[in-house]
Amino acid sequence: MADKKDFDDFLEKFHKHRQLMVEELHKVIIGQDDVIEQIMAAIFTGGHCLLVGVPGLAKTLVVSTIAKILDVEFKRIQFTPDLMPSDITGTNVLEESESGRREFRFVHGPVFTNILLADEINRTPPKTQAALLQA
Numbered sequence: 001m002a003d004k005k006d007f008d009d010f011l012e013k014f015h016k017h018r019q020l021m022v023e024e025l026h027k028v029i030i031g032q033d034d035v036i037e038q039i040m041a042a043i044f045t046g047g048h049c050l051l052v053g054v055p056g057l058a059k060t061l062v063v064s065t066i067a068k069i070l071d072v073e074f075k076r077i078q079f080t081p082d083l084m085p086s087d088i089t090g091t092n093v094l095e096e097s098e099s100g101r102r103e104f105r106f107v108h109g110p111v112f113t114n115i116l117l118a119d120e121i122n123r124t125p126p127k128t129q130a131a132l133l134q135a
Helices: 001-027 033-043 059-070 087-089 126-132
Strands: 073-079 090-096 102-108 115-119
Touching: 001 033, 001 059, 033 059, 059 073, 059 115, 087 090, 087 126
Parallel strands: 073 115
Antiparallel strands: 090 102
């Protein structure tokens, strides 16, 4: 019986926090209720979202605002025809210390974040798209 009460308490807290997040989003985003609901569903189920629309529909603003509300790291990648897979995933950089010793250090790409906005994916070559999907 205690397990059911604990679960009910958890659900009540979850609902309150979710409602608070939606209210905060509505302070910034107006008229995108369905989009917000679907993004929230994706966040809480560990999924991904594909936002498609003409410029000016606040897609970037929605995603960056959600990151601020959740207090998590947010990065944006503008996909271009010359973007390389290593621009997304990161790369090893050869560094030389003061003593003359050389070693590789991995520099993380923008995919190492909590929330990533990949803008205009269709503009980049398939090889780069594959790097994003595999990451």
